[in-house]
Amino acid sequence: MIEVLRAGLLTTVQDRGRHGHAALGIGASGPMDPIALRLANALAGNAPDAAVLEIGLLGPRLRFTEAAIIAVAGAPFDAHAASTPLPAWCPVHIEAGTVLDFGHARRGAWACIAVAGGVDAPRLLGSASSDVNARLGRAPLRDGERIGVRSDGFDEALAIPAPGHRRASPLRALGGFSLDPRAWFDADPSRPIRLVPGSHAAELDAASREALLGGPFRVAADSNRVGLRLDGPRLALRAPLELVSEPVAAGTLQLPPGGQPIALMAEHPTTGGYPRIGQVAAIDLPRLAQRRPGDGVRFTAIDLDEAQTRYLAREYELDRLCARIAARLEGMHVAR
16 A cells, blocks of 8 residues: 655556547547656566656655555656655665655656555456546545555565665665666657657748757646646747647647747547647657657657658567566576
8 A cells, every 4th residue: 555645746657558548539548758657667576567656857655555666657756755865777675664765866857656555446448547628537546545565476485585684774786687668768858759740740831940940949837737838939820720629649740820839738628620740750759759758859850751761670679678678677587
């Protein structure tokens, strides 16, 4: 059981999302940074679709009433138990009674906390993901509530200290390994986001086409899990368009009448009627999600074939890495 002493700015339960229901108008939701969710679950020894806690900008303060194995991936937070910093990007054993305080994100915006076994949350249409905007799934965490943890994922063998280990700390990194976050986390606002031309990109006027790929934008303060509003050059069409609502996806770059584009994110609607001037390449969606309000955003063009090739290459590397993590955790179990 986990007690929520402080809920943080926005802490929600997420898994890989509620897919396959767009025809009913039900969005997928899921994590803002799916790479963080996948690697946190792998490091905790979970199935890829286990439910985690996603935290944003200001994290929660949590008390673990029972011993647990956790892993944190994504944006680096000032996380600690008493005076002991919490290691990230590796499996960590938490002593019963430990209070973890996640503080502020030092860079980026979102991180995932995976607990061995997964967060115990009801599933709706096959997913435990919270959709805050649509009010589907569990509501964002509140101060004072309790969160269940599935006990079938806790490995008692790994919880036993190695010979000679003294329980002087409430936190203990396991296995002597951690991932290099540089390969999987990038919140550098100076690096461009790759953009595939949208179905209405050619309808922009000449100045707007140039500004879209040249002018700097900034993430607006009213951005959220539905979409990132981008302040910057005002974009305009050559002529007004009469459009009907059509399907949209995470990463679709829409152009409202005000001229400031919106990049749709995890809780995006299933359809939209604004012109679709671009599509963020899937490989760069986690990077865009980690931009916080005030961060710069600059786009660079990529064609669809290259975007798909890079995505498949990333998925191949992720599969290999998760397999190596699983083998390492199994080796730790056998060694015990």
